[in-house]
C-alpha cells in the first residue's frame with residue numbers, strides 16, 4: 001500500500017525501516033501535476049530498486065519573480081490517484097515550512113521564500129535556462145540536495161527533458177561526492193512529438209498544435225546535422241520561423257560533456273537544446289544529434 005508522508009522525520013523513519021529490511025531505495029523527485037513522463041520515471045525506478053519514493057513539492061526557490069509559482073498546478077489528490085496503480089511505496093509531500101523553516105536570524109530571509117544556506121550551481125547555470133531564469137538552478141540543486149539528504153536513496157531519477165538540470169545535478173553529485181546513482185529516463189512525447197510537461201496543461205488545443213514546431217525543429221536539426229553545426233542550426237530556425245505562434249527564447253547546440261556551445265567544426269554527438277514561448281507558456285525540449 002502506498003503511504004503518504006508529510007514530515008521529514010516521518011520519511012526518515014520510514015526509509016530507516018525499509019533499509020533495515022535490506023531494500024534498495026529509489027527517489028523520484030517531482031513537483032506534482034504528474035503525467036506519463038513522471039510515470040516513466042516511476043516505472044524505471046521499479047526496475048532499479050526495491051522500493052520507490054516519489055516526492056511532490058513545488059519548490060518556491062526555483063521560481064523567479066513573475067514566474068508561475070502561484071499558478072503552478074497543485075493537485076496532490078489527483079497525483080495520488082495517478083500513482084495508485086504503480087509500485088510506489090511512499091509519497092513524500094512536505095510543506096514549504098517543513099523544507100524551508102524560517103530561521104531566527106532575520107538577515108537570512110529572502111523574498112523568494114527560501115532562507116539560509118543554498119547550493120550554488122556555477123557558470124553553466126547562468127546559460128540557457130539560467131539566462132532567462134536567474135537563480136533557477138541554485139533553487140533546483142538546493143532542493144535536490146535537501147531531498148537526497150532527507151531520503152538518502154540509493155538511486156535518484158530525472159527526466160532527460162530537463163537536460164540542463166540533469167547536467168547540473170550530475171555535476172553537483174560528482175563535485176559534492178554525493179553517493180547516489182543518477183538514472184536519466186528518456187523524454188516521453190505526445191503523438192505529434194510535443195514533449196510531455198506539467199506546463200502543457202496551460203496550452204489551448206491550437207497552442208498545442210503550434211508547440212509541435214519545437215520537436216519538429218529538433219528533428220530538422222538532427223536531419224541536417226551530418227552537414228555540420230551551422231546547417232543544423234539553420235534547419236531548426238527555418239522550422240521555427242514558419243511557426244509564428246512560437247516565440248523562441250534560445251536554440252543552441254551544446255557539448256553534452258560540458259553543456260557549452262560547440263564550435264562550428266565540432267564532429268560527433270551534440271545536444272540540441274531549446275526553449276520557446278507558446279502564448280505565455282514557456283516550453284523546453286532537447287535532442288541528441290550527430291554532427292558530421
Ligand code: PAF
Pocket residue numbers: 029030031057059062140143144162165
Ligand atoms: O524537474 C523537476 O520537477 C524539479 O526541478 C525537481 C527536480 C523536482 C526539483 O524541484
